[in-house]
Amino acid sequence: MPEAEPFHIGLLGHGTVGAAFAALVDERADEVARITGRRPLISGVLTRSRGDAAGIIAGADVVVELMGGVDTAREHVLTALRAGTPVVTANKQLVSRHGPELWEAAAQGGTELRFEAAVAGVVPVIRVLGESLAGAHVDRIHGIVNGTTNYILSQMAATGASYADALREAQALGYAEADPTDDVTGADAAAKMAILARLAFGRWVHLDDVVYEGIEHVTADDIAYARELGLSLKLVGTAERVADGISVRVHPVFLYAEHPLAAIDGPYNAVTIESPAITEITLSGPGAGGPQTASAVLGDVVGVMRGTRPLPAADGPAKLVHDVRSSFYLHLEVDDRPGVLAQVAERLGLQGISVKSVVQRGLGETARLVIVSHPAPESRFLAAVRLLEALDFLRAAPRAIRVIDETFDVA
Amino acid sequence: MPEAEPFHIGLLGHGTVGAAFAALVDERADEVARITGRRPLISGVLTRSRGDAAGIIAGADVVVELMGGVDTAREHVLTALRAGTPVVTANKQLVSRHGPELWEAAAQGGTELRFEAAVAGVVPVIRVLGESLAGAHVDRIHGIVNGTTNYILSQMAATGASYADALREAQALGYAEADPTDDVTGADAAAKMAILARLAFGRWVHLDDVVYEGIEHVTADDIAYARELGLSLKLVGTAERVADGISVRVHPVFLYAEHPLAAIDGPYNAVTIESPAITEITLSGPGAGGPQTASAVLGDVVGVMRGTRPLPAADGPAKLVHDVRSSFYLHLEVDDRPGVLAQVAERLGLQGISVKSVVQRGLGETARLVIVSHPAPESRFLAAVRLLEALDFLRAAPRAIRVIDETFDVA
Numbered sequence: 001m002p003e004a005e006p007f008h009i010g011l012l013g014h015g016t017v018g019a020a021f022a023a024l025v026d027e028r029a030d031e032v033a034r035i036t037g038r039r040p041l042i043s044g045v046l047t048r049s050r051g052d053a054a055g056i057i058a059g060a061d062v063v064v065e066l067m068g069g070v071d072t073a074r075e076h077v078l079t080a081l082r083a084g085t086p087v088v089t090a091n092k093q094l095v096s097r098h099g100p101e102l103w104e105a106a107a108q109g110g111t112e113l114r115f116e117a118a119v120a121g122v123v124p125v126i127r128v129l130g131e132s133l134a135g136a137h138v139d140r141i142h143g144i145v146n147g148t149t150n151y152i153l154s155q156m157a158a159t160g161a162s163y164a165d166a167l168r169e170a171q172a173l174g175y176a177e178a179d180p181t182d183d184v185t186g187a188d189a190a191a192k193m194a195i196l197a198r199l200a201f202g203r204w205v206h207l208d209d210v211v212y213e214g215i216e217h218v219t220a221d222d223i224a225y226a227r228e229l230g231l232s233l234k235l236v237g238t239a240e241r242v243a244d245g246i247s248v249r250v251h252p253v254f255l256y257a258e259h260p261l262a263a264i265d266g267p268y269n270a271v272t273i274e275s276p277a278i279t280e281i282t283l284s285g286p287g288a289g290g291p292q293t294a295s296a297v298l299g300d301v302v303g304v305m306r307g308t309r310p311l312p313a314a315d316g317p318a319k320l321v322h323d324v325r326s327s328f329y330l331h332l333e334v335d336d337r338p339g340v341l342a343q344v345a346e347r348l349g350l351q352g353i354s355v356k357s358v359v360q361r362g363l364g365e366t367a368r369l370v371i372v373s374h375p376a377p378e379s380r381f382l383a384a385v386r387l388l389e390a391l392d393f394l395r396a397a398p399r400a401i402r403v404i405d406e407t408f409d410v411a
Numbered sequence: 412m413p414e415a416e417p418f419h420i421g422l423l424g425h426g427t428v429g430a431a432f433a434a435l436v437d438e439r440a441d442e443v444a445r446i447t448g449r450r451p452l453i454s455g456v457l458t459r460s461r462g463d464a465a466g467i468i469a470g471a472d473v474v475v476e477l478m479g480g481v482d483t484a485r486e487h488v489l490t491a492l493r494a495g496t497p498v499v500t501a502n503k504q505l506v507s508r509h510g511p512e513l514w515e516a517a518a519q520g521g522t523e524l525r526f527e528a529a530v531a532g533v534v535p536v537i538r539v540l541g542e543s544l545a546g547a548h549v550d551r552i553h554g555i556v557n558g559t560t561n562y563i564l565s566q567m568a569a570t571g572a573s574y575a576d577a578l579r580e581a582q583a584l585g586y587a588e589a590d591p592t593d594d595v596t597g598a599d600a601a602a603k604m605a606i607l608a609r610l611a612f613g614r615w616v617h618l619d620d621v622v623y624e625g626i627e628h629v630t631a632d633d634i635a636y637a638r639e640l641g642l643s644l645k646l647v648g649t650a651e652r653v654a655d656g657i658s659v660r661v662h663p664v665f666l667y668a669e670h671p672l673a674a675i676d677g678p679y680n681a682v683t684i685e686s687p688a689i690t691e692i693t694l695s696g697p698g699a700g701g702p703q704t705a706s707a708v709l710g711d712v713v714g715v716m717r718g719t720r721p722l723p724a725a726d727g728p729a730k731l732v733h734d735v736r737s738s739f740y741l742h743l744e745v746d747d748r749p750g751v752l753a754q755v756a757e758r759l760g761l762q763g764i765s766v767k768s769v770v771q772r773g774l775g776e777t778a779r780l781v782i783v784s785h786p787a788p789e790s791r792f793l794a795a796v797r798l799l800e801a802l803d804f805l806r807a808a809p810r811a812i813r814v815i816d817e818t819f820d821v822a
Contacts, residue, residue: 024688028546034613035545035723116543122689124535124543131542132527132535134446134717135439135709202445260695263674277435277706278533281696284671285689295688298546306542307718312446 004033007305008043010060010085012053012076013067017090018045020294021066028298036305046076057085062304064297065089074098081105081113086308088300090117090293096191096207099198103311112308117296119192120145120269121288124299128283129199130311133273138200140240140274142259142404145192147267147287148176148183149215149235153252154265157223157232163216175267186212186235186250193237196271197248200239204314205248211322212250222399225331225370226254229359232262236404245319253402254329325375327356331399332388336367340393344369347391351384352376356405366395372403415444418716419454421471421496423464423487424478428501428528429456431705432477439709447716457487468496473715475708476500485509492516492524497719499711501528501704507602507618510609514722523719528707530603531556531680532699535710539694540610541722544684549611551651551685553670553815556603558678558698559594560626560646562586564663565676568634568643574627586678597623597646597661604648607682608659611650615725616659622733623661633810636742636781637665640770643673647815656730664813665740736786738767742810743799747778751804755780758802762795763787767816777806783814 009025011018025032025040033039044056046067053076057063063080065087067073073094080087082105089095095102095115106113116126120143129138144150148170155166167184170176182188190212194205215235223233231254239248255262260282264270270284286292303309334340341360348355348371359370373381385398420436422429436443436451444450455467457478464487468474474491476498478484484505491498493516500506506513506526517524527537531554540549555561559581566577578595581587593599601623605616626646634644642665650659666673671693675681681695697703714720745751752771759766765785772779784792796809 024546028548031548032546034726123692124539127538127543128535131714131717132538132707132710134713135435135443136706137439137442275706277702277709279697279703281534281694283692283694285692291688292690295547295686296543298688299543302545303542306545306720309717315445 004037004039006041007036007038008059008061009040009301010044010056010063011042012046012056012063012065012073014045014047015066015068016290017293017297018066020290021064021297024291024294024298032302032305036302038305040301040305054079057083060085062301063087064301065091065094066297070094070097077102077113078105081109081111084109084111086111086114086304088114088297088304090115090297092118092188092191092195096194099195100204100314107310112304112310114300114303115195116300117288117293119195120271121147121286122292122296123269123271123283123285124296125196125271125283126199129196129273133275133278136275136277138273138275140238141196141200141271142261143193143196143237143269143271144234144261144264145237145269145271146183146189146235147269148180149189150264150269150287151175151267152184153215153218153223153233153235156218156220157227160220160224162220163218184216185214189235189237189250193239193248193250197239197246198314200273201241201246202312202314203246203318205246205320209320210248210250213252215252218252222331222401225368226329226401229329229357229370229372230257231255231329231403232257233401234261234264236261242321242324245321247321247324249324251402253404255404259404323377323379326378326381327375327403327405328373328381329401329403330371330373330385332369332371332394333396334367334369335393335395336362336365337393340367341369343391344371344388347387348373348384350387351380353381353384415448415450417452418447418449419470419472420451420712421455421467421474422453423457423467423474423476423484425456425458426477426479427701428704428708429477431701432475432708435702435705435709443713443716447713449716451712451716465490468494471496473712474498475712476502477708481505481508488513488524489516492520492522495520495522497522497525497715499525499708499715501526501708503529503599503602503606507605510606511615511725518721523715523721525711525714526606527711528699528704530606531682532558532697533703533707534680534682534694534696535707536607536682536694537610540607540684544686544689547686547688549684549686551649552607552611552682553672554604554607554648554680554682555645555672555675556648556680556682557594557600557646558680559587559591560600561675561680561698562678563595564626564629564634564644564646567629567631568638571631571635573631574629595627596625600646600648600661604650604659604661608650608657609725611684612652612657613723613725614657614729616657616731620731621659621661624663626663629663633742633812636779637740640768640781640783641668642666642740642814643668644812645672645675647672653732653735656732658732658735660735662813664815666815670815734788734790737789737792738786738814738816739784739792740812740814741782741784741796743780743782743805744807745778745780746804746806747773747776748804751778752780754802755782755799758798759784759795761798762791764792764795
């Protein structure tokens with residue numbers, strides 16, 4: 001076969017992922033040429049210290065943005081898109097903060113922005129949502145989209161370690177960064193869920209509109225008690241259609257063993273997509289590492305080489321709903337005396353919270369009361385918890401954690 | 412927005428899947444128009460009793476083949492492809508028997524054949540292999556690609572039922588057909604693995620070249636004994652690169668609990684794809700049902716509407732290897748007397764089989780000997796089993812079942 005014409009890649013960023021991507025392009029160039037008819041060639045590299053961004057972008061058939069950060073990356077990506085050059089990025093902060101501006105620039109330039117690597121590493125959830133399920137009506141996505149927190153929670157469950165100890169271990173193994181804030185607070189997962197919501201529901205959700213809660217306050221006791229009920233604790237992002245709009249949120253939640261995400265342990269990512277036509281599918285794999293991210297980026301580059309596909313306009317349901325219905329696990333430490341359960345049940349009843357299961361266990365002078373509720377508006381449940389906090393027989397602050405107890409319960 | 416121009420779908424076949432597809436197109440036409448700019452419209456339907464195939468094909472922008480069977484379907488698909496009309500099919504028999512002819516016709520017509528629904532129902536393994544991983548080097552695929560057999564094996568494991576009883580139950584629930592031959596012999600899974608091998612390795616594998624074995628001879632005892640070793644039994648298809656070529660095969664195998672396929676129970680499908688760049692990803696979801704298959708077909712139709720992408724030529728590794736290396740579980744019922752284990756170990760050693768674990772349990776006059784071997788060429792292992800069959804202390808025929816004991820052990 002004649003020498004394939006080169007396809008020029010302008011690479012912005014040459015850190016861990018950038019270097020892994022450059023190596024992968026070299027390694028796979030023949031195969032990509034076989035598939036696409038053109039040979040990928042890195043025609044310019046912008047590092048922190050050298051390279052002419054304007055020249056690299058101008059000479060590229062595709063720009064690959066792996067520099068991280070938001071401001072400079074945004075400028076370069078906008079420049080490329082407006083000039084009609086497709087862009088592939090792994091930058092979830094960029095996409096979740098400036099998505100609409102980027103997609104408008106792509107539309108203006110008649111080109112596209114791909115970002116598979118920004119969510120769930122090599123797990124191809126972006127492509128599956130945007131292509132395989134392009135014709136499906138997606139009702140709900142649940143995702144474990146942060147490998148760091150999943151590793152920490154898995155270790156706490158497996159060894160009984162405290163949050164602080166499990167975090168230190170994750171840092172020692174390179175699964176958590178020295179400053180783990182972005183991961184452990186749920187902010188990273190929130191950015192990814194915002195991106196998934198855009199694809200699933202055709203509705204832009206700004207990162208600031210995603211309600212999120214991290215794992216910093218989870219205790220080994222929470223996990224141990226819940227295990228008695230057959231539940232496992234994960235940091236789960238949810239994007240779903242609700243009665244009058246959509247909701248996007250991230251919380252520590254308890255899952256029943258039957259849920260496809262319950263078995264995902266360690267530094268892994270997994271996403272469950274629910275739709276009436278398909279019931280549900282689950283995609284899982286390692287969270288982002290250099291080679292995994294590089295592979296996802298190369299998949300997007302190959303996609304671009306085979307023809308660009310603009311993202312459909314955002315005209316999905318407009319309203320973001322914050323007060324969704326959830327089931328809760330509620331853990332109370334109370335004086336072990338008659339009438340306590342009745343008073344707790346009454347407070348819950350006042351807010352319309354109905355109880356699914358109760359386990360009470362005496363611990364000498366105190367008792368542990370574990371309640372799982374039926375779904376109810378979160379505002380009502382949290383109001384009930386405030387009522388409970390005023391009760392004089394309470395020995396410790398109530399612990400409330402959401403429970404996902406519907407598998408395949410598609411609205 | 413102005414009325415979108417129609418995109419004409421010629422529908423061949425109007426059974427369960429055909430009717431579900433037609434209903435889904437009606438339901439999702441607006442959304443598809445939003446995404447693609449054209450409105451899908453079923454412009455002709457060929458049923459068993461009515462319809463003019465030539466006219467339907469000639470008037471179509473895409474032909475959707477859901478008639479099943481091979482000969483007539485093949486004719487119609489070839490006619491469409493040669494005329495440059497893209498075709499979407501769910502027909503695994505057609506693709507696995509006549510793939511090269513169909514792809515040649517597509518190349519000749521400058522169009523493409525899509526067949527996501529032919530493998531693993533709504534689990535988007537075809538698209539992930541063909542697009543997300545187009546630039547990756549895939550080493551191995553393990554798949555549970557037949558929901559009927561997975562349901563039967565799950566029931567046997569959960570209830571201790573015999574194969575015959577579990578099959579009857581599957582038939583009563585509609586998970587197995589009245590004539591279950593194609594499923595329970597592994598033939599259906601073999602056809603699907605042949606298709607996956609084509610995509611993963613760029614090498615056409617005819618169905619006749621896939622070695623397969625079904626689940627008809629699996630006993631409840633096999634499952635119960637293996638559980639003591641922490642193993643679960645699944646019908647797994649494997650397509651992998653080996654030292655001097657590729658191997659495609661389907662067997663009942665034991666999986667360790669850590670393997671991503673071990674937890675897939677019930678009428679589900681799941682596929683694990685291993686590659687150095689990604690470690691491994693797993694895709695899972697319900698096996699084919701009418702709505703699931705229809706959804707996968709519509710995903711392909713939307714793909715076609717967004718631009719056709721011919722399949723790259725088949726020029727992967729040429730050699731099909733049949734004598735691969737496997738680990739085995741070996742179950743022997745023997746007289747309980749001294750020297751038995753030594754004689755068994757000697758026969759295995761003669762064929763170069765090394766033992767990973769042995770459990771011996773006395774049962775009165777007899778003993779049960781369960782051995783798990785390290786990987787060795789299958790021909791050597793089977794030769795060792797023949798040697799064992801000649802031993803006079805054997806009380807029943809040896810039971811040998813393959814074990815997948817490498818997770819993430821990418822060659």
